[in-house]
Amino acid sequence: xxxxxxxxxxxxxxxxxxxxxxxxxxxxxxxxxxxxxxxxxxxxxxxxxxxxxxxxxxxxxxxxxxxxxxxxxxxxxxxxxxxxxxxxxxxxxxxxxxxxxxxxxxxxxxxxxxxxxxxxxxxxxxxxxxxxxxxxxxxxxxxxxxxxxxxxxxxxxxxxxxxxxxxxxxxxxxxxxxxxxxxxxxxxxxxxxxxxxxxxxxxxxxxxxxxxxxxxxxxxxxxxxxxxxxxxxxxxxxxxxxxxxxxxxxxxxxxxxxxxxxxxxxxxxxxxxxxxxxxxxxxxxxxxxxxxxxxxxxxxxxxxxxxxxxxxxxxxxxxxxxxxxxxxxxxxxxxxxxxxxxxxxxxxxxxxxxxxxxxxxxxxxxxxxxxxxxxxxxxxxxxxxxxxxxxxxxxxxxxxxxxxxxxxxxxxxxxxxxxxxxxxxxxxxxxxxxxxxxxxxxxxxxxxxxxxxxxxxxxxxxxxxxxxxxxxxxxxxxxxxxxxxxxxxxxxxxxxxxxxxxxxxxxxxxxxxxxxxxxxxxxxxxxxxxxxxxxxxxxxxxxxxxxxxxxxxxxxxxxxxxxxxxxxxxxxxxxxxxxxxxxxxxxxxxxxxxxxxxxxxxxxxxxxxxxxxxxxxxxxxxxxxxxxxxxxxxxxxxxxxxxxxxxxxxxxxxxxxxxxxxxxxxxxxxxxxxxxxxxxxxxxxxxxxxxxxxxxxxxxxxxxxxxxx
Numbered sequence: 001x002x003x004x005x006x007x008x009x010x011x012x013x014x015x016x017x018x019x020x021x022x023x024x025x026x027x028x029x030x031x032x033x034x035x036x037x038x039x040x041x042x043x044x045x046x047x048x049x050x051x052x053x054x055x056x057x058x059x060x061x062x063x064x065x066x067x068x069x070x071x072x073x074x075x076x077x078x079x080x081x082x083x084x085x086x087x088x089x090x091x092x093x094x095x096x097x098x099x100x101x102x103x104x105x106x107x108x109x110x111x112x113x114x115x116x117x118x119x120x121x122x123x124x125x126x127x128x129x130x131x132x133x134x135x136x137x138x139x140x141x142x143x144x145x146x147x148x149x150x151x152x153x154x155x156x157x158x159x160x161x162x163x164x165x166x167x168x169x170x171x172x173x174x175x176x177x178x179x180x181x182x183x184x185x186x187x188x189x190x191x192x193x194x195x196x197x198x199x200x201x202x203x204x205x206x207x208x209x210x211x212x213x214x215x216x217x218x219x220x221x222x223x224x225x226x227x228x229x230x231x232x233x234x235x236x237x238x239x240x241x242x243x244x245x246x247x248x249x250x251x252x253x254x255x256x257x258x259x260x261x262x263x264x265x266x267x268x269x270x271x272x273x274x275x276x277x278x279x280x281x282x283x284x285x286x287x288x289x290x291x292x293x294x295x296x297x298x299x300x301x302x303x304x305x306x307x308x309x310x311x312x313x314x315x316x317x318x319x320x321x322x323x324x325x326x327x328x329x330x331x332x333x334x335x336x337x338x339x340x341x342x343x344x345x346x347x348x349x350x351x352x353x354x355x356x357x358x359x360x361x362x363x364x365x366x367x368x369x370x371x372x373x374x375x376x377x378x379x380x381x382x383x384x385x386x387x388x389x390x391x392x393x394x395x396x397x398x399x400x401x402x403x404x405x406x407x408x409x410x411x412x413x414x415x416x417x418x419x420x421x422x423x424x425x426x427x428x429x430x431x432x433x434x435x436x437x438x439x440x441x442x443x444x445x446x447x448x449x450x451x452x453x454x455x456x457x458x459x460x461x462x463x464x465x466x467x468x469x470x471x472x473x474x475x476x477x478x479x480x481x482x483x484x485x486x487x488x489x490x491x492x493x494x495x496x497x498x499x500x501x502x503x504x505x506x507x508x509x510x511x512x513x514x515x516x517x518x519x520x521x522x523x524x525x526x527x528x529x530x531x532x533x534x535x536x537x538x539x540x541x542x543x544x545x546x547x548x549x550x551x552x553x554x555x556x557x558x559x560x561x562x563x564x565x566x567x568x569x570x571x572x573x574x575x576x577x578x579x580x581x582x583x584x585x586x587x588x589x590x591x592x593x594x595x596x597x598x599x600x601x602x603x604x605x606x607x608x609x610x611x612x613x614x615x616x617x618x619x620x621x622x623x624x625x626x627x628x629x630x631x632x633x634x635x636x637x638x639x640x641x642x643x644x645x646x647x648x649x650x651x652x653x654x655x656x657x658x659x660x661x662x663x664x665x666x667x668x669x670x671x672x673x674x675x676x677x678x679x680x681x682x683x684x685x686x687x688x689x690x691x692x693x694x695x696x697x698x699x700x701x702x703x704x705x706x707x708x709x
Contacts, residue, residue, distance in 0.1 A: 010400070010440040011308055012465040014297045020053050032464060032476060033546055040482035043504055047076070047289065047480060054292050058082055059258055066505070070532035072522065076507045077285055081258040084160040084265055084284045084333070085124065089256070091303060091335035092117040098305035101337050104313070104364050105150050108343025108356070109197060112364075115150055120157075123244045125254035127158035130243035134221045136189055138163030138257065141267070143187035145178060145205075145212060147171050147196045148320050148342040151225050151240060153329055155191050160265060160284070161256035167267040167279075170321030171196045175208050176624040177569060179215045181269045184279045185514050186218040191240065195229025200348030202229035209234045261285030262511055268323060270454040277569070278525060279514035282457050290458045290480075290508035291330040298462045298478055299448055300401065300439065301368055303335030315339040316370030316403060317357055321626070323454040324370070324405065339364050345375055354382040355389060362394035370403030370448075373413070374595070380416045387423035396421075397428030400439045401446045405459070407559060407589055408550050409449050411472030418471075421445035439465055449474045451550045453536065455526070456509045460502060460536070461548045473547040481506060483548075485540040490530055493542070499554055500540035501533050509534070552589035556650035559587055560595065560628045567650060570599075573624035574617055579603055582640045585631060586654040598657070598687075599631035602640055609636035635683070639676035641666075656684040 018035065021027040025045075029035040039046040044065040063079035095102065095117045103115040115123070136142060142159045146152040146168065159166040167185055169178045171193060182190075190213065194206040213222050213234075224237040262283040269277040295301050302309025314331040315338070318324035331338040341360055347353030361369050390396050402417060422432055422444065432444045439446030447469055452459030460483045467475040477483045485498035492498075513522045529535045539551035558565050567585050574583045582602040589595045601617065603609060614634045621630050641649040652666040662681050668674035 010437075012437070013300050013302055013309075014464060015466065016308070017053055017297055021049060024052070025049060032467060036477055036479060036546075039479040040504055043480065047507060050289055050293050050480075051077070054296075056082060056087070056288070058261075069505075071505050071534060072509060072519070072527065074505045075262060076289075076505075077261040080261040080285060082261065082285055082288065083163075083256040083258055084288055085157045086161075086256040086258070087288050088157060088332045089121055091305070091332070092121055094303070094305045095335055098310075100304040100311070102332060103150050103153060103338055103340065105340040105342065106360060106364070107149070107197060107341075108200070113150060120150075120154070122247060122251060123154045124157040124161060125251045126246040127154055127240075127244045128161045129250050129254055130238075130246065131158055131164070131189065132162060134189065134238070136162060136164050138259070139165065139264070140189070141165045141167060141185045141187040142189045142191065143182045143185070143216070144168045144320075145171060145190065145192035145209065146225060146320055147193055147198075148318065148325065148340050149193075149225075150340065151193075151244070152320055152325075153332075153338075153340075154244060155240075156266070156329060161254070163257050163259045163263060165264045165267060165281075168320050168325070169269075170319040170626075171203070171205055171208075172198070172319060172628070173321055173626045174622070174624045175211045175215070176573070177565075177626065178208075178212060180569065181277050181279065182212070182216055184276060185267055187216060188218060188220050189223065190216065190219050190221075191223045191225070192234075193225040193227060194234055195227040197227075197229060197343065199344040200351070204229055204231045206230040206232055206234050209237075259284055264511060266326070267514055268326070268454050268457065277565070278521060280455060281511045281514055282508060283511050286507035286509070286511075287330075287457060288333060290456075290506060291327075291333050293479060294450075294459055294462065295327075295330055295336075296334050298459070298464065299368070299403065299450075300446075300463070300465050301331060301334060301336050304337045305335060309336075311337075311365065311367065313337045313339050313364060313366045313398075314368045314370075315341065315361060315364075315366045316368075317341060317345055317372070317375065322406075323457055324372075326457055328370075339366050345371070346378065352382070354379045354384050358384070358386060358389055358396060359394050361399060362389070362396050365398045367398055368401045368403060368448075369399050370405075372406035373404045373409040373449075374407055376402075376404060376409065376413050376417060380413050384420075386420040387427060390424045390427045395428065396424045397430060399424075399445065400443075401448055403463075404447065404449045405451060407595060408552060409447075409472070414447055414449075414471040417447070418445060418469075437465060438469060444469075451538065451548075455536070456506060458506065458508045460500065461540075461550070468545075468547075470547060473543065473549050475548075476546055477542070477548060483540070483542075485542050486530065486533075490533070495541070495544055497539050497541045497551060499529070500536040500538040500550070501530060502536065503533050553587065556586060556654060558585065558597065558629060559589055560597065565625060565629060567648075569625055570621060570629060573620045574599070574601065577616060577620060579607055579613055580617070584637070584640045584648055584650060584653065586650050586657060588654055588657045596657070597629075597631045599634045600637040600640065600653075601634060602637055609634065637676070637683075638679050639673050641674075641676055641680065642672045653680055653684075656680055657687065659684075 048065050058080040060081050068074040101114050102117040102120040105113045142164050156166050192209045196203050222237040225240040264281045265284045267279050304312045314336045316324050316328045433442035436443035448463030450459040450462040460481045461474045462478050464475045482504035484492040486501050526534045537555040539554045541549045584600045587597045618630050655665040
């Protein structure tokens with residue numbers, strides 16, 4: 001340890017864990033590959049070591065670490081009890097003694113709020129007492145429609161404290177998309193903001209709150225986070241601020257309820273290509289355990305009050321509709337100060353400014369800065385100059401690590417970011433020293449590129465401070481994650497592209513989908529291609545050195561800036577227009593270039609697609625879904641290709657646009673309307689971006705996974 005706690009050595013957290021394994025388990029490993037292989041072959045031993053290393057506690061004995069099988073029919077830590085919020089409160093005393101805040105938050109108007117750990121605990125207890133008085137009990141669903149403000153964190157922790165089940169949607173989502181999610185879970189309570197400020201302008205959400213209340217018949221109460229942006233107050237609601245301001249004997253006596261390890265914590269949503277969004281239920285224990293392994297061991301984010309990570313401040317830019325919001329909040333589980341930004345990362349639409357988040361990070365001394373890969377790409381293309389910001393007094397030298405996820409991070413973007421920070425460090429008087437550990441004193445900036453998903457609220461592939469940094473490549477498969485790239489016959493591939501699969505369970509995999517009789521949707525979502533094996537829907541290459549590359553989605557799910565949505569939701573918005581008979585959308589995402597999402601529409605006879613109709617289509621998508629899902633182009637097509645059973649052939653068209661040979665991706669004999677195929681082949685030929693053909697051929701050659709039609 002450092003002689004002075006304010007000069008941390010930043011020893012990698014994973015190295016400290018390995019030292020603990022030697023001392024407490026007698027386990028030593030020659031390299032990371034050996035450690036990873038132990039973690040996926042002895043699942044019980046590994047996950048029990050995580051429980052013990054983080055000193056988790058249960059008032060009842062653990063009867064079995066892992067029981068049942070095959071996937072997904074398993075249970076973890078049978079007999080154990082804990083609570084997500086209680087794990088957060090374990091850090092209150094040491095963090096307060098060290099003077100470390102729990103939350104630092106800023107909005108795009110520059111208003112800053114800081115919550116200490118005790119104040120956060122008081123507000124959570126106050127809201128929990130208020131929710132209980134309003135009738136919220138263990139197992140009740142509490143729906144929330146909130147921006148990235150501290151109140152959302154308070155509300156989550158209050159619900160978790162009671163054993164209620166939390167579910168959150170972002171205020172940039174349209175009413176219909178939110179109702180498609182919340183109606184499925186029949187919430188008792190709604191907590192909603194009546195306005196937001198985004199992109200330089202106030203946005204009234206009071207009408208949306210009223211529409212949500214009218215569309216959710218199971219609601220018994222609505223709590224409003226009142227803002228100055230609402231046109232008028234929503235009547236007959238409770239005031240969030242008044243509930244959270246309470247401080248009396250009941251609040252001071254409140255404590256989180258221990259719940260079974262697999263008690264539901266929250267419901268998140270991840271869409272496939274058909275049907276309503278999937279309401280995915282995760283449990284307290286699985287989320288706590290997996291989050292600690294991810295955040296601390298792999299993301300290397302330690303407690304802010306510990307000498308080895310003194311002053312750690314964790315920021316990951318996200319809306320509340322993306323699972324990275326959950327990941328941001330999970331920093332509290334490990335005792336880390338989290339730093340929230342509520343607003344547009346690119347400034348005003350009419351005056352874009354892609355340096356907003358960097359100035360924000362400098363003001364609040366962020367040490368770990370995370371964002372979607374697309375955001376870094378925008379910054380590079382906007383020619384953001386971090387060295388110039390540093391010279392102007394915006395000290396970015398506090399940033400030691402950069403996180404990336406949501407889509408593949410192109411190698412040139414990573415090289416750009418590394419070069420930027422080399423100049424930043426030099427200007428700050430701490431030039432990079434040869435051989436120094438990335439992310440530590442004297443070392444280069446460390447890129448922690450991860451890939452996982454909403455589905456299991458974690459990462460399959462991620463970072464390791466001591467492994468080589470190769471632009472465009474993630475450093476390793478995560479501990480406890482038995483991830484492989486498979487061909488269509490279920491054979492593992494090395495050095496070739498295949499389907500990303502996970503062959504053994506992880507504690508944070510879904511408990512189940514809400515209201516899913518016989519687990520039919522759950523099984524079909526992940527286990528229909530390879531029974532008993534999780535198929536994630538990404539193209540993966542595992543390289544001989546253990547590094548990994550994700551090449552994009554292998555299915556037809558839409559992935560815009562990390563937020564996934566089913567194409568069926570977009571079709572519902574577009575095909576409600578009287579001019580549109582049919583439609584097809586694909587998200588063409590591939591490593592090394594920006595996502596491209598075309599929408600093909602079939603119009604009523606005699607109509608021609610013009611700018612006015614294009615704008616009505618865009619407006620319908622913005623209103624029902626979110627501005628994120630407005631397509632890059634809208635094209636008029638003669639027909640939508642369908643199978644003999646009537647299913648839209650999204651994946652074959654996506655593969656055509658990725659440069660795959662037509663004969664390899666679609667069989668005209670299996671089509672109901674093969675005459676339209678020539679139009680799409682010609683479209684793909686003219687719209688395939690330069691350089692994609694060779695790269696896409698790797699997927700076409702090595703990963704001809706079966707497509708369920």
